[in-house]
Amino acid sequence: MDKFASALAARPDWIGEAEWKARLELAACYRLFAHLGWTELIFNHITVRAPDDGSGQRRYLINPFGLHYSDVTASNLVKVGLDGEPVHATPYSVNRAGFVIHSAIHGAVAQAHCIMHVHTTAGMAVACKEAGLGTDNFYSAQLAGDVAYHDYEGVTTRTEEQAHLVASLGDRHCLILRNHGLLAWEESVPNAFFLMWTLNRACEIQLAAASIPGPNRAVTPQAITDSLHRKHRSVDPKGGLQQKVFDAMVRKAGIDSYEMLV
């Protein structure tokens, strides 16, 4: 059965069905992040490209500024244009720092359906290190060659930084914002979640290993090649694995029915 079925009747008239489903999935993702503790007061963002609404404009959905992730619903998500301005009536505004980062990537990367940015402690700690993320733990080895870096330019509120962000990201899916935090994008919400989880977990393990005296055991290049996240993703090109992970974790976050997210 369509997992969204229980919530379809609650769709407001001004939101199309495809957008309503995108909103439900994104709201579930916000609740999952809250469950995992991947929150920073009312800051940080997860965004999803809005389905074509006939405007001919690239638009995306973002959290209303001022609400905790645990208060995000399908209805209160804000649809904005690449200029960060809401395209519908809403009592909420959008955090400028979120607009600068997410608009830049949604605008420049056609495949970037979902973009996630977090300030987890492990992610911020690794972002502070000159060497960045290694490739010598189970998860960081999976991301070898898929992590880009962007130098810190202060709080991301200047649109001039957008071109720099896009250039720093290049064709990679993970971006470590130096001295700041983590970012990941993918073609779907479940894929982006699984990638961000892997990236954050890689940082957690690196942080834990660094607290134990002595060097890390080296990993062979062949072992890294055999570990690559992209390679494993291609084994399941429809993202079935990532969907299973996402659905299980949304249930774990207490969302038994999408009706809870309207």
Ligand SMILES: [Zn+2]
């Ligand atoms: Zn940030």
